[in-house]
Amino acid sequence: MVVSESNQVVAPPIQRGGFFSNLATGLKSLLKGMGITFHYFSRPSTVVTQQYPENRATLKMFDRYRMRLSLPHDENGFHKCTACTICEQACPNSSIRIVSRKGAVTNKTELDRFIWRMDSCTFCNACVVACPFSCLKMSGDFECSVYDKSLLVFNLTRYAGPTSTVLMKVTDPQERAKMWEPRDVYSGPVPLRGTAVPGGGRTLGAPEPVKASAPVAAPTPAPATAPAASATALAVEEEGGKK
């Protein structure tokens, strides 16, 4: 190996000798290679295969693993999103649509629906980084396979209303309940379009009944699948476009 002044290493030429020396070196090199493979064959501890569905319990993804986008809700069931649409602008492929509304009590813009299209998302994390309130997170839940592409459209918010900061300022539960309305959480593959939205039974666009109940600490997620009502989420997008 020649190391010259200018920090270069020059490739060594392949050395070849006579018939018998070639035969000997050749056979030796082959046997050495066989030694390597046998080393691994004879040591079952070197097996690196992960038996995936069986090891689900022990399989931990890294904290930063970027898969399903989520809008974390605090222990009261409120989030921090102000519907500022910065994430929507940051998204390179328009996978996020923020549907906002004028708050009934506060008379300010607040989040109505946070629609995330996993089918076009590239998991580039731009929305999470761009969010000025750090209210978005990409979680390590990677088991997202569905049979219908339209099931990959999620609504990330559980309620339409202001942020948790605004809501927690209001101490009276009755007053607080007026400020927000439940929205169907599309935490699993659930279609968005259709007359009946799972869990609520409301028609999209129709005035939603105000529920008097106090905010649920952990709202029950919608049923896992409801293929009967499945369709695309275009209706919601048009809805958002009008607003």
Added chain:
Amino acid sequence: MSSWEVKTIAQRAAEAMPESVLAGAGYVLLAVGFAAAFMALMGMALIYAERKVAAHFQCRLGPMRVGPHGIFQTVADTIKLLFKEDIVPSQSDKLLHLFAPYLSMMATLLALLVLPMSPVVQIADMNIGVLYVTAVTGFGVLGVLLAGWSSNNKWSLLGAMRAGAQIISYEVSATMALLVVVMFSGSMQLSKIVESQAEGWWIWRAPVIGLVSFVIFLIASLAEISRTPFDLPEGESELTAGFHTEYSGLRFAMFFLAEFINMFIVAGMAATLFLGGWMPFHIGGFDTFNSVMDLLPPGAWFSLKSGLVVFLIMWFRWTFPRLRVDQLMKLEWKILLPIGFVNLFAAAASVVFGWYFFPIR
């Protein structure tokens, strides 16, 4: 030194025939059934073994899902292949295309008939056994050539042409290596060759010569059955799948099965000729030691030896890359054949002068 009475199924049939035609026919049926069942079962077992061995060479686990440790994986694969659509290319030579897999299979089956797996498990024992095996294994190239030609695919044709050149060339070296053992044992009958190793296997009884001819036989046979590092006819990364690119379903399965049984036949032949076949490990003169070795039945010895050679062949496959066409020819005609010739002369000399352990008295 214990003696084994060799009784092949063909002999039994011939003995039974004069008294009762039915009994004779029964033996013939037994032979046919045995060969067919052996091919299917051994094929599946070898495919499973190959996948497991390959997996562990590569730090993997291999099939683990179907049955405990995936032992029924090949059964599932076989069922899948049986039910797959058999696609025949519209521009192909249909008759030959359909016929080629059977030819390939037939060669394998014919070679299987004379393999002595134990003194009693052998279908036929010809007095020209070695010659017969050489002849019928060479027959397999016909199936490969026809498959490549009739597929009307340029990649298939390339693969077939490679196969033709390769198999025909390497048969020379393989035969050279076989001749050494024929010379030592003085017979071409496989059972006689096995019995001639009652005092020691030819691989060590004829010092160096036996080992060299074993290596030559192994290399040449690998090339004949197109296993890595000589899998040029299939050459996955070069020719997609070589001669069987256009085959699917059952016909593909036949090529596949023939390939794996060929591997077993090579292992069996290597075991028979160089490692004593079903003969236990004997050293001439050490009678106590020999009788201890006799505790293991001959069938087990044969399985062990051929299993070892099969493992060796798999080991080669999962370690070495493939040779190029011209290097393949160079290896045969410039390296293996000269060494084989020299070895043959050396063998002749040592037979004449008795330069080997425990000369035949």
Added chain:
Amino acid sequence: MSAITVTSLDERIRRSIGADGGASTTQEYFVNMGPQHPSTHGVLRLVLKLDGENVREVIPVLGYIHRGVEKMGEHLSYRQFVHLTDRLDYLSALANNWAVAKAVEKAANIETNERIETIRTIVAELQRIASHQLWWGVFGMDLGAFTPFLYGFRDREKISDILEETIGARLTMNYIQPGGVMFDIHPDFQRKVKEFLTYFRPKLEEYETLLTQNVIVQERMRGVGVLTAEKAVSMGATGPVLRASGVAHDLRRSEPYGVYAKAAFDVPVGRNGDCWDRYWVRIEEIRQSMRIIEQLIDNIPEGKHLVVKPAVRTKVPEGIHYSQVETARGIFGVMLVSDGKDVPYRIHVRTPNFNNLWTVTETAPGWRVADLVTIISSLDIVVPDIDR
């Protein structure tokens, strides 16, 4: 452009067969290698003119995975465009990101700090090792040895895990941003990188034993597909392909970016430009990358990981801005034509694989089909990078 190529190709095929007319005893024939072929590494189509096993002519036909990345970039802000470069040469995603980030930083006068540059250098070098590991495995598989493929992937997995812990993605990383990196390094990053280096050193020796010293591999590579230095330069080959031809041109050395100027490393160069040299240069580059990482991993200075706000829109002054980095395959350049807005007027990407691939038209004729596979594999092409 591709339409013209296809017509002329058909014409050439027709002419060739017509000229022969079956008069001669042997006939040259055309055969399609790809777009679906095990060793074209994706959807690359090579039209081969063969004489028996001998290759007479190689005509690459491109466009099977063209996605119009450059056109898509015209509708995205500079920051958003970064994530598309992941999808060009997916084995050098970080280096590609870096090229865009560098171009934008140069144009918009963003000063990054030492920490950012060090992190960038380390992750880019880690990915260079990962890329070469994958190439080593695939090279073995193209030569017919399947086992190296899994060994290469097994060791690449370690790097993937390290990068995944810090970045959150394994392939399309989108990590290096204009003005910094997306996340600061994970607390475990330095420890794990050092663990990897100690783990991988003996493994690299095994690589050498398994393939480099193997007589079959050496014979398959020796003297095959010689690319002279003149040809390599004139065809625009870069990276290990160029260096194997004896031209010691490495951007990390000739125009140092990041903190490469601070690290001591050697540039491996070949003697003849054959497959063996290309192979050896890559193996040696793994060693040199490990050297670079070893020098830097303990000396990551303190500082912020992002010097600009993660604003959506960065305005870039009017003009043409170009920057280039050395990826695992060669020089990856990004040209941004800006009209002063927050989206580029035009983007052009100079990808190394495009130029490297075309050297096969020079090197392969005269060799056999099996050698062609070796030559293509030794070029280490990534097809999405060629088609963009």
